[in-house]
Amino acid sequence: MSAHRTSPATIAPARGPRPDPARGVFETLLVRHGRPIELEAHLARLESSVRSLYGAPCPRDVRELTLDQAEGISLGRLRVTVAPNLDGLPAAAIRAATVPSAVVFPSWNQAATVTGLMVEGGLGAHKWADRRLLEAAQAGGELFLPLVLDADGTVLEASRANVFLVDGGTIATPRADGRILPGVTRARVTDVAGRLGIPVREEAVSLDRLLAADEVFLSGSIRGVEPVRSWAHAREWPPGQLTPLLSDHVRRLWETDR
Numbered sequence: 511m512s513a514h515r516t517s518p519a520t521i522a523p524a525r526g527p528r529p530d531p532a533r534g535v536f537e538t539l540l541v542r543h544g545r546p547i548e549l550e551a552h553l554a555r556l557e558s559s560v561r562s563l564y565g566a567p568c569p570r571d572v573r574e575l576t577l578d579q580a581e582g583i584s585l586g587r588l589r590v591t592v593a594p595n596l597d598g599l600p601a602a603a604i605r606a607a608t609v610p611s612a613v614v615f616p617s618w619n620q621a622a623t624v625t626g627l628m629v630e631g632g633l634g635a636h637k638w639a640d641r642r643l644l645e646a647a648q649a650g651g652e653l654f655l656p657l658v659l660d661a662d663g664t665v666l667e668a669s670r671a672n673v674f675l676v677d678g679g680t681i682a683t684p685r686a687d688g689r690i691l692p693g694v695t696r697a698r699v700t701d702v703a704g705r706l707g708i709p710v711r712e713e714a715v716s717l718d719r720l721l722a723a724d725e726v727f728l729s730g731s732i733r734g735v736e737p738v739r740s741w742a743h744a745r746e747w748p749p750g751q752l753t754p755l756l757s758d759h760v761r762r763l764w765e766t767d768r
Contacts, residue, residue: 521625522626522656523627524646527640528643529638529640529641529643534591534592534593534638535638536592537590538588538637538731539576539580541606542764544581545767548694548698548731549573551697564599567600569602572590572592575602575604576604580606586606586607588606589607609732613732614734615760615761622654622737622739624726624740625655626656629660629666632658634690637691644656644669648669663716666689666690671695672691672695673720673726674726674728675715675725676725676727677724681710681752682715683715685714693729693730695731695734703756706755706756720741721745724750725747725750725753734757735757737750
């Protein structure tokens, strides 16, 4: 396969403040028929972030509040935010919203286009409630996503998801080395691929390698497995085989998640 090169003009430097820890951290959970998907994994990651950042556990009522808010939701999402209150103690807030069915495990017709955003050192291993930097970079609507790269051009993650590439039947994804969010769905995709006998490597991924890949897809807590169509409308990836295969298997797991 011929090499694909990208112009520096397609990689924008981040503009805006780095996330402010005082604004808290959050988890977004898909809800199907009143059940929050991957609840235990999301609560465990939230607990880890809260203890690391604020030196205290999550509020005891987070689980109960999350389950209460999920009741009666056919298809939607919950955003569970924990931030220090006026006394410096972690406090929780939950917001619910509906989700269009078309964005959950989207088809190729809903495939994303990504473009580069340089954030030196990445955004780190926490899901920051302060999204100002990413919101400033968002352009072209929900299907046009910033893809975060470190200063050396290493691919890290998309603004709302982890990133995977497929090359010759092998899957690669950037290491969870403190520069990216260790995604709940990322872990699920890796597990499913292993069960299917598909090799998965966690390793450094350059942008040139990403552009030369056979397939590129994203993983996230609402969209599940999301195909990527193009890089900045310049490099086009065709529909692949492993992306829909993994999407189907993860979707079936979520449909039976109790």
